[in-house]
Amino acid sequence: MNHWISLLQEFETKKTPVALVTVTKVLGSAPCRLGSKMIVVNRQEFYGTIGGGKLEFQVIDEAVKTIKNNKTTSFTYTLGPEFEQCCGGKVELMIEPMNQAPELYIFGAGHIGVAISNVLIGTPFKINLLDSREGWRETIVIDKNVNFIDAPFDLYKQKVNWGSNCYCVILTHDHKLDFEITALALHSETKYIGLIGSKTKKNKFNGMLIHELNFEQGISPVHCPIGLDLGGNNPHEIAISIAAELLQIYYGK
Numbered sequence: 001m002n003h004w005i006s007l008l009q010e011f012e013t014k015k016t017p018v019a020l021v022t023v024t025k026v027l028g029s030a031p032c033r034l035g036s037k038m039i040v041v042n043r044q045e046f047y048g049t050i051g052g053g054k055l056e057f058q059v060i061d062e063a064v065k066t067i068k069n070n071k072t073t074s075f076t077y078t079l080g081p082e083f084e085q086c087c088g089g090k091v092e093l094m095i096e097p098m099n100q101a102p103e104l105y106i107f108g109a110g111h112i113g114v115a116i117s118n119v120l121i122g123t124p125f126k127i128n129l130l131d132s133r134e135g136w137r138e139t140i141v142i143d144k145n146v147n148f149i150d151a152p153f154d155l156y157k158q159k160v161n162w163g164s165n166c167y168c169v170i171l172t173h174d175h176k177l178d179f180e181i182t183a184l185a186l187h188s189e190t191k192y193i194g195l196i197g198s199k200t201k202k203n204k205f206n207g208m209l210i211h212e213l214n215f216e217q218g219i220s221p222v223h224c225p226i227g228l229d230l231g232g233n234n235p236h237e238i239a240i241s242i243a244a245e246l247l248q249i250y251y252g253k
Contacts, residue, residue: 004037007047012099016041019063020096023050024074028089031055031079040064050093055079059093066095070102070165071252101126102165102191102250107156107181108172109133109140109148112196115239116169117146123247125167130156133173153180162188167246169226171196179205183213186221192249194226194242195219 004020011018021038031051038048038056040063050056055077066073074094102125106113109131117129121143129142130149137148151159160166168185170178170193178195182205185193195205206219227241228248 004039004048007039008098011039011041015099017067017100018098019066020098021048021050021059021063022094022096023091024094025092026089027091032091038063040067050091055091059095063095067097067100068164070097070100072096100165102167103161104128104167104169104246105130105160106169106171107131107178108170109136109142110171110173111235112171112238112242113169114140114142115236116242117142119236119239119243120246121145123243124250125246128160130159131172132177153177156181156184157188160188162190164189164191166190167192167194167249169194169196169242169246171226175201179208182219182222183209183215186215186217192246193222194245195222195224196226196238197224199225 008020019040021040023032023034023036026032026034031053036050038046038050040046040060043060043064046060050059062073062075072094074092076090076092079089079091104120104125105128106116107130109129113129117127120127127145128147128149130151132150132152137150142148149159166189168190170181172178172181182193182195186209202219202224209215210218223245226245227238228244230241230244232238
C-alpha cells in the first residue's frame with residue numbers, strides 16, 4: 001500500500017479512529033512482506049493487505065480491539081494449521097491506534113487547574129481548560145497549546161466531547177457548580193472523573209446523587225479525593241499528583 005500516508009491524513013482530517021498495522025519482522029517462509037501495511041477502520045472497511053487469508057482476518061479483529069482500547073499492541077504469529085498455512089514461518093506485527101488522543105477537560109482555571117494544564121504539556125492529552133467566570137482568561141497564564149473555554153455551565157454538555165477518551169477534572173470555585181458538573185459527567189460516557197474536595201464534600205455529594213438524582217452508584221465512580229498520595233499540598237504539588245493519576249489511568253498502570 002503506497003498511499004497509506006495520504007489515507008491516514010484523510011482519516012485524521014475526518015477524526016476517524018483507525019488502526020495502522022505494520023509487519024515488523026518475517027522469519028522463515030511466510031506470505032507477508034516486511035514493512036507491509038494495512039489501515040483498519042472496522043471489520044468491513046480496511047485498506048491494504050498483509051498477505052490475506054485467515055491471518056489477515058485475525059489481525060483485522062485485533063486491530064478493531066486496539067482501536068477500542070486505544071493502546072498500541074504487538075503480536076507474533078506462527079503460520080501453521082490454525083491459519084491454514086503449512087509454511088511454518090513467523091510474523092511479527094505492530095498495531096497502532098490513531099486519531100484518538102485522550103481529551104482532558106479541567107473544570108476550573110484556578111491555581112491548581114492552571115498548574116495541571118501546564119504540567120501536562122507534552123503528554124498525550126489534548127488539554128481543555130474551562131472557567132465560566134467572565135473575563136477570567138485575562139487573569140491567568142497558560143500554554144498556547146491549552147484550549148481555554150469560557151462557556152457557561154449550560155453549554156458544557158455540547159462543549160465536551162464525551163466518550164471513552166474523555167477525562168474530567170473538577171475543581172471550580174463553586175461547590176454547587178462542582179456538583180452539577182459531577183452529575184453531568186456521571187450521566188455521560190467518560191474514561192475518568194476526578195473531583196477535588198474533602199471527605200465531607202464527598203459524603204455530601206454522594207448523598208445528593210443517591211437521594212436527589214436517584215443515581216444508585218452515588219459518587220463511587222469518581223476519584224475523590226483526586227490524585228495520587230505523593231505528599232505536598234501547594235497548588236503545584238497537588239497538580240503533579242493529579243497529573244500522575246491521569247497518566248496512570250491512561251497508560252493502564
